[in-house]
Amino acid sequence: xxxxxxxxxxxxxxxxxxxxxxxxxxxxxxxxxxxxxxxxxxxxxxxxxxxxxxxxxxxxxxxxxxxxxxxxxxxxxxxxxxxxxxxxxxxxxxxxxxxxxxxxxxxxxxxxxxxxxxxxxxxxxxxxxxxxxxxxxxxxxxxxxxxxxxxxxxxxxxxxxxxxxxxxxxxxxxxxxxxxxxxxxxxxxxxxxxxxxxxxxxxxxxxxxxxxxxxxxxxxxxxxxxxxxxxxxxxxxxxxxxxxxxxxxxxxxxxxxxxxxxxxxxxxxxxxxxxxxxxxxxxxxxxxxxxxxxxxxxxxxxxxxxxxxxxxxxxxxxxxxxxxxxxxxxxxxxxxxxxxxxxxxxxxxxxxxxxxxxxxxxxxxxxxxxxxxxxxxxxxxxxxxxxxxxxxxxx
Amino acid sequence: xxxxxxxxxxxxxxxxxxxxxxxxxxxxxxxxxxxxxxxxxxxxxxxxxxxxxxxxxxxxxxxxxxxxxxxxxxxxxxxxxxxxxxxxxxxxxxxxxxxxxxxxxxxxxxxxxxxxxxxxxxxxxxxxxxxxxxxxxxxxxxxxxxxxxxxxxxxxxxxxxxxxxxxxxxxxxxxxxxxxxxxxxxxxxxxxxxxxxxxxxxxxxxxxxxxxxxxxxxxxxxxxxxxxxxxxxxxxxxxxxxxxxxxxxxxxxxxxxxxxxxxxxxxxxxxxxxxxxxxxxxxxxxxxxxxxxxxxxxxxxxxxxxxxxxxxxxxx
Numbered sequence: 001x002x003x004x005x006x007x008x009x010x011x012x013x014x015x016x017x018x019x020x021x022x023x024x025x026x027x028x029x030x031x032x033x034x035x036x037x038x039x040x041x042x043x044x045x046x047x048x049x050x051x052x053x054x055x056x057x058x059x060x061x062x063x064x065x066x067x068x069x070x071x072x073x074x075x076x077x078x079x080x081x082x083x084x085x086x087x088x089x090x091x092x093x094x095x096x097x098x099x100x101x102x103x104x105x106x107x108x109x110x111x112x113x114x115x116x117x118x119x120x121x122x123x124x125x126x127x128x129x130x131x132x133x134x135x136x137x138x139x140x141x142x143x144x145x146x147x148x149x150x151x152x153x154x155x156x157x158x159x160x161x162x163x164x165x166x167x168x169x170x171x172x173x174x175x176x177x178x179x180x181x182x183x184x185x186x187x188x189x190x191x192x193x194x195x196x197x198x199x200x201x202x203x204x205x206x207x208x209x210x211x212x213x214x215x216x217x218x219x220x221x222x223x224x225x226x227x228x229x230x231x232x233x234x235x236x237x238x239x240x241x242x243x244x245x246x247x248x249x250x251x252x253x254x255x256x257x258x259x260x261x262x263x264x265x266x267x268x269x270x271x272x273x274x275x276x277x278x279x280x281x282x283x284x285x286x287x288x289x290x291x292x293x294x295x296x297x298x299x300x301x302x303x304x305x306x307x308x309x310x311x312x313x314x315x316x317x318x319x320x321x322x323x324x325x326x327x328x329x330x331x332x333x334x335x336x337x338x339x340x341x342x343x344x345x346x347x348x349x350x351x352x353x354x355x356x357x358x359x360x361x362x363x364x365x366x367x368x369x370x371x372x373x374x375x376x377x378x379x380x381x382x383x384x385x386x387x388x389x390x391x392x393x394x395x
Numbered sequence: 396x397x398x399x400x401x402x403x404x405x406x407x408x409x410x411x412x413x414x415x416x417x418x419x420x421x422x423x424x425x426x427x428x429x430x431x432x433x434x435x436x437x438x439x440x441x442x443x444x445x446x447x448x449x450x451x452x453x454x455x456x457x458x459x460x461x462x463x464x465x466x467x468x469x470x471x472x473x474x475x476x477x478x479x480x481x482x483x484x485x486x487x488x489x490x491x492x493x494x495x496x497x498x499x500x501x502x503x504x505x506x507x508x509x510x511x512x513x514x515x516x517x518x519x520x521x522x523x524x525x526x527x528x529x530x531x532x533x534x535x536x537x538x539x540x541x542x543x544x545x546x547x548x549x550x551x552x553x554x555x556x557x558x559x560x561x562x563x564x565x566x567x568x569x570x571x572x573x574x575x576x577x578x579x580x581x582x583x584x585x586x587x588x589x590x591x592x593x594x595x596x597x598x599x600x601x602x603x604x605x606x607x608x609x610x611x612x613x614x615x616x617x618x619x620x621x622x623x624x625x626x627x628x629x630x631x632x633x634x635x636x637x638x639x640x641x642x643x644x645x646x647x648x649x650x651x652x653x654x655x656x657x658x659x660x661x662x663x664x665x666x667x668x669x670x671x672x673x674x675x676x677x678x679x680x681x682x683x684x685x686x687x688x689x690x691x692x693x694x695x696x697x698x699x700x701x702x703x704x705x706x707x708x709x710x711x
Contacts, residue, residue: 030411030412031410031411031412031535032410032411032412032413032587033412129551129552130552220555220556221553221554221555222552222553222554222556225552263412265692265693266692266693267443267446267693268412270443296653296654296657298650298653298654299650299654301650303646304646304648304650304651307644307645307646307648307651308651310644311644311648311651318640318643318644321639321640321643322639324636324639324640327633327635327636328626328629328630328633328636329626329629330622330626330629334622334623334626335626337620337623338619338623338626338627338630339640341618341619341623341655342627342651342652342654342655343651345618345651345654345655345658346650346651346654346655348689349654349657349658349689351689351690352689352692355692375657375661378660378664379584379585379664381585
């Protein structure tokens with residue numbers, strides 16, 4: 001834990017403290033900022049340093065975490081990361097690291113089997129063409145199922161810490177609101193309007209302009225498929241709504257925290273700010289902001305910048321320094337080019353680094369914990385890489 | 396292969412964070428600049444296309460934001476209303492109210508409905524020849540196939556009715572390589588390259604849409620020319636010459652050397668990903684390289700710079 005004392009000492013002041021005090025950590029942020037890798041690194045560090053059983057869940061259909069952990073083809077089941085992988089990375093973890101990939105289709109099927117009143121109903125739902133499309137392809141269904149699965153794993157009580165990598169959403173808020181939307185969906189008046197004629201044969205569909213138009217546009221077979229789907233789904237109404245509410249309660253529980261990941265670029269920062277605002281206005285716990293792929297601080301050094309300018313402007317003179325070119329086995333012309341390129345390179349990246357520093361300074365919202373991860377010159381795709389990243393966010 | 400800008404409909408996709416919108420914005424800018432009446436359409440409701448032109452937020456109604464360049468953002472509900480009035484000639488009363496609500500409801504459950512309304516609107520603009528070219532800032536790699544195959548999905552789900560009748564001409568437009576093409580944006584990094592390769596395979600298997608080009612964004616310039624890297628290595632490893640230079644510029648140059656080393660190693664690992672991409676892609680598909688922009692990473696200035704770079708890569 002952080003060494004701070006006094007009235008704030010009970011609050012998490014570092015990622016380390018956060019991971020020690022929470023049971024669920026949800027990583028979110030816009031695409032391409034390194035969310036998956038960061039979530040995996042945090043889970044890895046917690047397993048190594050704190051011990052216990054730590055699970056990282058990824059919901060990304062691109063299976064990035066599988067790559068990041070050097071694993072392939074792990075499905076909806078939690079799997080332990082091979083302890084030998086740690087041994088060859090030169091660490092002895094106190095605990096166990098587990099990983100799971102979210103299989104959306106499988107999770108939906110499980111959910112239907114759990115909530116349907118009987119096997120016949122679940123069988124009819126599972127074979128409904130609309131259902132098959134929704135569970136397999138429907139984008140937003142990832143959001144709900146990710147949260148649902150998290151709830152499931154948490155209530156089984158097999159893990160001390162669960163770190164969740166969130167699906168890429170069109171809107172950052174989608175998955176937080178998914179449980180509520182799902183509950184609303186089943187309670188909707190419109191749903192009842194839509195399926196009314198199919199539930200009761202007494203209503204003559206054809207007499208109503210609404211259905212006439214719907215029939216003309218979509219065809220009666222499709223309308224019937226939709227209606228059957230919703231009628232069947234209604235049998236699961238009670239269980240589903242109750243479940244969605246429980247999932248939402250878990251997200252708001254004090255054992256759950258959100259970690260926002262961003263790079264210091266205009267668009268991701270804008271999205272991160274938006275996300276942080278929504279989290280706080282809806283009273284979810286914001287644990288930390290992780291700034292990823294940040295350029296090194298030495299690029300901001302003004303004296304170095306001046307020397308870089310000298311490299312560019314006076315390259316020819318510098319290359320003429322007594323015996324310099326000879327001792328580097330080159331000629332003055334080539335040396336001058338190298339010096340000018342080294343100078344120009346520094347100045348180019350200094351511009352980017354200053355832009356990053358500006359964005360960081362202007363960040364409108366700041367959670368208690370802000371961690372910075374440097375731009376690594378190589379990709380992180382294995383355990384040593386995750387540990388290297390993890391070290392940087394730890395304290 | 397049809398020249399990229401001679402097509403009528405270009406979908407631009409890519410993994411989140413690679414600069415998909417930037418490339419769509421500059422491609423449309425270049426087309427308009429070269430005399431084509433161009434519509435650029437943002438499909439995902441992120442609403443930041445306007446930022447790349449530094450103009451007011453775009454809406455469903457197309458607006459001319461520069462000579463020959465119109466911009467819009469997709470709104471499925473507005474699009475459906477337009478469709479119902481133009482194609483089905485439904486009375487206004489039925490287009491608003493319960494039907495619109497029902498649509499919203501069905502669309503949030505039935506896959507393909509939202510997508511078909513989006514793709515339908517774009518194809519309709521092509522059919523009506525309102526523009527020479529339509530550039531679509533489309534869904535990200537994970538969802539683009541769903542978007543492009545929406546007409547097929549609808550064909551499977553909906554057996555009869557007017558919606559089904561509409562899918563035939565859409566497929567004709569989408570499947571014609573001289574009309575429609577997909578541009579995939581990647582960066583020289585592991586995941587964007589992997590996703591690009593996955594996508595091109597799925598594109599071949601599940602659609603008839605032509606892969607028009609792959610844009611590799613944020614390519615770092617080669618720092619050193621021939622033989623120069625060795626000189627740099629020797630300088631970095633030789634305390635004597637380094638002291639000499641430190642003295643000449645009145646202070647340590649260690650940060651300069653570190654920055655150069657960072658660039659060299661970053662470029663090296665990125666080159667590996669580029670080579671993996673190049674090796675796996677059909678050699679007939681053009682690979683367009685966009686430079687990493689040090690000075691402006693977004694806004695109109697960046698759009699202009701990338702439009703220039705695209706122009707050079709396309710050989711104009």
